[in-house]
Amino acid sequence: MKFHKVLVLAMSQKTDLREQVENKLTKTLQENGISANGSLAFFGKEMETLPKTMDDWLPYIQQLKQENFDSVLITKIVGQEGKDAKNAIVRYYNEFFGSFKEDIMKNKDLYSEDEGFKDYYVHRVASNLYCICEQNQEEDLIWKLNVDIKQAFDSDYLVKEGLRLFSKELIKELKEQDLFVTNK
Structure with a gap:
């Protein structure tokens, strides 16, 4: 099964970092022929605070299905490890x-x-792709990617560089798996 349209959702308490991650990954996916939208761009201000429970998520998932989204890509910085x-x-x-x-x-x-x-830090960045295409079924994990980025995410330049490196790896892996219908 190939996917047609993906919502990009970054998990972070910092709205500006979420927006940067979503914008970069969305742009990268689109440049590679994949139909993608970021959650903040798609839902607007109401998505600045992420829903807390699955019941709170259900109306959003229903709206995505109505707009022909069949997958959600969730990306988060899941850990940090110091290096000497x-x-x-x-x-x-x-x-x-x-x-x-x-x-x-x-x-x-x-x-x-x-x-x-x-000393520097390794940030572990993880992306999971979920199917939301089956009616009345559990949203299933389809694919995942874990990447270690050897730099801090504490300045605009380093955030951009870390996202560039991560998005490059993301596209490489997605192309290998051939998960999306592309327009290229």
């Missing part, structure tokens, strides 16, 4: 430098005790 400096990355390791001077100046303290190797 022995395995750490450096602050500017993966940036593009336009000049030799910029590279040298940004990394001049690379081997100093204060600025060199930094």
Whole structure:
């Protein structure tokens, strides 16, 4: 069975982070020919606070079915693990430098005790795809993806970069599974 239309739902208490995750994943799916909408974009302000019980979710699920959604992709940051400096990355390791001077100046303290190797965090990001296409049946888990992102989600740049890396892996895995009808 292939799916035709997916709702992207990010689970976070921070509405701005939810919106960033939903927008990035929705855009990535759409760029790959998959019909997708984010929950905040689709439901509007009423979805800023997530329903607490399954009974509270039922009207939303019914509305999705009426709008021909047949799946929901739930994505969440499920854990964080610290890493010590022995395995750490450096602050500017993966940036593009336009000049030799910029590279040298940004990394001049690379081997100093204060600025060199930094502790960093691995964020575990998980996505689960559920079928909501069968009438009067339990919403079933169809597919899942767990990815470790080796950077913090504490600045706009790092959130964007983490989402870019995650969405790249998400599309790669979805294409391998061939779960969606695409328009490409």
